[in-house]
Amino acid sequence: MARPRRDARRTALEHTRHQVLSHPLARGITPREVQDYLAKVPRRRFPRVAYDERGPLPCIQPRGGVPLFEAQHALTRRLSEAGADFVPLTIDSYTRHNQYDTATQLLRRSEEEGKDYLNGYPLVSHGHELSRELYTGIDKPISLRHGTPDARLLAEVALASGIAEIEGGGICYCLPYSEGFPLDRCLLYWQYVDRICALYSTEDRPIHRESFGPLSATLVPPAIAIAVQIIEALLAAEQGVVSFAVSFGQTGSLIQDVAAARVLKHLTRSYLDEFGFETTRAYLVYHQWMGQFPQQREKAAALIAGSAMISGMVGADKVVVKTVDEALGVPRPEVNAEAVDSVRYMLRIFACAAPVTSPLIDREAALIKSEVRSIIGAIFDLSGDVFWESVYRAFQMGYLDIPFSPHSDNANLLVSMRDANKSIRIVDRGHVPISDADAEQERALLASVGDRNDKTYRQLLGDINMMMV
Amino acid sequence: MTASKSSLPTESTEATEARRVAIDIGSTVVKVALIDGHDRVLSQMLHGRDFEAGIAKQVESLLAPLTATVDTDDVLVCSSANGGLRVGIVCLSKHFSGATLRNQVLLAGANPTFVHDMDEAAGSLERVDILMVGGGIDCEDAGPLADRLARFDPTRYRYGSLAFAGNRFLAADFVRRFPETIVIDNPLAAALASRNLSVFEAVRRAYLDDLVYKEGVSELRSNLSGGIRPTPEIVSRGFQRALANSSGIDISGACVVLDIGGATTDLHYTVEIVRDESEAKPAAGLSVARYVFVDLGIVASRDSLVLQLRSHARLYEFLRSVLEGDVEDPYRLMREGSYEASPTLLSYGCLFVALDRFAQGRGPGLPAGDLGRIAQIILTGGSSQTLTEAGAARVFDLFRTGDNPSPSILIDRGYQLWIDGITWSGNASP
Missing domain, CATH: 3.40.50.2300 (Response regulator)
Incomplete structure (x- = not known):
């Protein structure tokens, strides 16, 4: 039985690190110089500091990344001035797939023609020295948003640029984003990222890691998302990470959102403590609706406002916001700034002093908690020496199964649909080891919907597109 | 029978520390290694195959002096005999x-x-x-x-x-x-x-079954003959063990292993090296894959290797990367088909042609690899033993493009990959 443990920490990283940093685009990064640099950047660049000082409202973080340095610089300033508590740096797709040559070529072309040929900021191509200048005078955390299975070089460049929050993980940046990138290697590569984050951390300036809970953002049952979040928190803690955010995406059901947040917070803390990671602080991040977005700006604005309110009700430490242009493409800076402003307005007007509760929420939370414990318990019980390997095998055996993941290691046997409350229900658990009683309860709750108890293609499509009505 | 290679301590030290014996029965050579409790090689010896005595008798005679200290349950056997x-x-x-x-x-x-x-x-x-x-x-x-x-x-x-x-x-x-x-x-x-x-x-x-039938292995004690595994599978397991960070070999990223032998060159690779646009793909769900170049080897496949080298468009560059001094004569002689290539040159030749074909996906079912993604190359097998890291790096440089860094090169001189594979009890991927 492989349980998370401190001595699973990666040692003798030097050879691999030397190899990663020998890439010409690492431009001579040395850990010592980066360590010194991180000691000099403003303390509020470190998310733990920002979270500790946040007050009663969740921090707000927009999304944003453009290829040219000047444009990214302007976007950063604009978002910061609009009141974003966390400033994003979204990376382009070529960099995400380690195609640095192509990213660099398209960056040059973008510079020459003044037209964007990349859908994000090619951080590795720009390099850490230039990218440090993006954040001169900014005393807020910068969040690296990407989706990269092998993010070792990217994370090195990001940290060298003064970015103290790295989103991602071996599961959440592999299963939803890749069809064939080997999961075992992705888990190992993220061990590297976690480890260097830990190595650069000091007591008052810990590098922060954040997992991506929405996963495929399509009918993912809360129990699956929460199990993945807890696993990634444990994997990071094994490597010495002491500041970590778990997250989940708006489910589409208010009841399920509140219940999921409660269980996610409670179980993450509980498992971290159980395995001796008491010093790892855990935070909760809420993603506004990650599924298909309405094209009409009025409806999009209403959806953003509604989910802003829910983020306050679930007691999130941070909310990652969308824009009214979500369905139309990469948002303009002014639209992004408007979104930050409107979300802040909603949070202030509908501030929630204590998390909402009700018998329905209690019942939902009890069901989710039981399911998560069953899944994680079954993974712990797998034979093996190390925890990450058990996680890898859990996917091969279908213990973890993410609906609509394109990845070849995903079993794709779990089927989920929405019930009358729009809560996501497990129709067929596949090989996911939830108990018979929990599976029966899921089916019973779905059956209460009356004519929605069969699983037809049209119903499924309706559930996926529920915000498009 | 003579031991052609021996290393490490005295017989008595070996006897006290050896926990297992690993045997690789090849077409021409039998390799015997003593392994300690931490899966490290204490010593290993190569013996020419005794065709007169047959595999069974030869293996039994090699094991005889060791059975006092090593239980027969701890004898691990693999074979590449019979091709x-x-x-x-x-x-x-x-x-x-x-x-x-x-x-x-x-x-x-x-x-x-x-x-x-x-x-x-x-x-x-x-x-x-x-x-x-x-x-x-x-x-x-x-x-x-x-x-x-x-x-x-x-x-x-x-x-x-x-x-x-x-x-x-x-x-x-x-x-x-x-x-x-x-x-x-x-x-x-x-x-x-x-x-x-x-x-x-x-x-x-x-x-x-095939080995038992054709090579007379059935005369081996049943607990040995029943557990013989194919050598390429063992190398693949060793590779997967290294990738799982549970071996003495440190893997730093996307990696290829080339097992250069007399008859074949085996390519084991991590699948993320395969180009997105490659028509051939490894099977879904695989983490590592293997390909056999059946026409690349320095003994049995020597002729086909030489034929590929002498007609290769980049022969001159290849020779310049591996030979010292003026290569005009070797180049001309090789093109003419009259150059007597050394085993070392032929081993480099296997590396060169294998990389070239992998880069282009040239071979039935062989995906096209993006060599720029390779962080590490491990060269193993008998024919790799005479190569140098610097020489292999020069051959690889012939395929470098753009800003991609050089991969690190490891020559598995102690057959560690084989030891890791034959002793590993962990889970290999399907």
């Missing part, structure tokens, strides 16, 4: 069932001779040990597959055994038509990805 099984594959789709069958055959240490789809009218005259027919996922409603199977004609092929590893609902019909068929569980089961190791296990068993 490995040749398997022909006839499948529904080359991208799904074909790729899955091919990869399991390869990981089991056998050589897929061809992969045909069922409509391949010509068949093949090349004799294979096993003709494996497969396709489809396990489902009852499989009319199109049933129709194509009905048209399948095994007389278009030359084979020793016929095996069916397709949709299990169609197996009975297939056996009715061809009663000698061996039925293997469908490796795809109910999904379009490799979900079990049925073909891998079946080919391994078949390999053992």
